[in-house]
Amino acid sequence: MIIERPSSARGRVQAGWLDSRHTFSFGGYYDPAWMGFGCLRVINEDRVDPGAGFAPHRHANMEILSYVLSGGLAHKDSSGGGGTIGPGELQWMSAGHGVEHSEYNASKTEPVHFLQIWVQPDRLNAQPAYAQPTAAETKDGEFVLRASRDGVHGGVPIRQDVNLYSLALGQGSRARRTLDPKRLYWLQVAQGRIEANGRALEAGDALGFSEESAELILTGAGESPADVLWFELPPAR
Incomplete structure (x- = not known):
């Protein structure tokens, strides 16, 4: 089964300094048909005005990833974690038994554009943790592993049976992935335009795959390179 989630169908929350598009139910946006996809609970596309941001607030038992697109x-x-995340960088914070954090635009003059991603962990009340590796080296048409379960396969050590990849696709470039019907998959177009087995997708669009065994062929379809996130997830319980 292939699930479509067009960019235009997402929820939208505006708060003056914040323009946020919600793939799944979050905060003031609620849709019982879109409560998540397996253990993937949140994908928010946030644009934050210069100098503004999310004041200190508390979370527990959630894996929180931030992927900066610009700014x-x-x-x-x-927990002692901190730093400034730039374009192409992925930050991981495991809230564990509870952590307070803030996220602000680091610039007083330019907006910041990023994806906020939440994954439900496979364990409860663990020690909070944080990691901010430098931006991964990317090659056109190659999947780059950004997160894996406990970091065993590389990337940040997310506390869930998830492999998260980023993928850059220039116009006409191709990448392939073979789907295992025992896994769930989520494709999120962060920037640019692509085709997925001939299906046209643009920034903000997403596809979910459940019990699929086909080969997926992704092709860059825009004048500027596309930026894609690919999630390999455990089956829903």
């Missing part, structure tokens, strides 16, 4: 995002949390 700079300043993070600080009560």
Whole structure:
């Protein structure tokens, strides 16, 4: 089964300094048909005005990833984690038994554009943790592993049976992935335009795959390179 989630169908929340598009139910946006996809609970596309941001607030038992598309995002949390995340960088914070954190636009003059991603962990009340590796080296048409379960396969050590890849696709470039029907998959177009087995997708569009065994062929379809996130997820319980 292939699930379509067009960009235009997402929820939208505007708060003056914030323009946010929600793939799944979050905060003031609620749709019982879109409560998540397996353990993938949140994908918010956020644009934050210069100098503005999310004041300190608390979370527990959630894996929180921030992927910056443009600008700079300043993070600080009560576990001691902190730093500024730039374009192409992925930040991981495991809230564990509870952590307070803030996220602000690091610039006083330019907006920041990023994806906020939440994954439900496979364990409860663990010690909070944080990691901010430098931006991964990318090659056109190659999947780059950005997160894996406990970091065993590389990337940040997310506490869930998830492999998260980023993929850059120039116009006409191709990448292939063979789907295992025992896994769930989520394709999120962060920027640009692609085709997925001939299906046209643009920034903000997403596809979910459940019990699929076909080969997926992704092709860059825009004048500027596309930026794609690919999630390999455990089956829903």
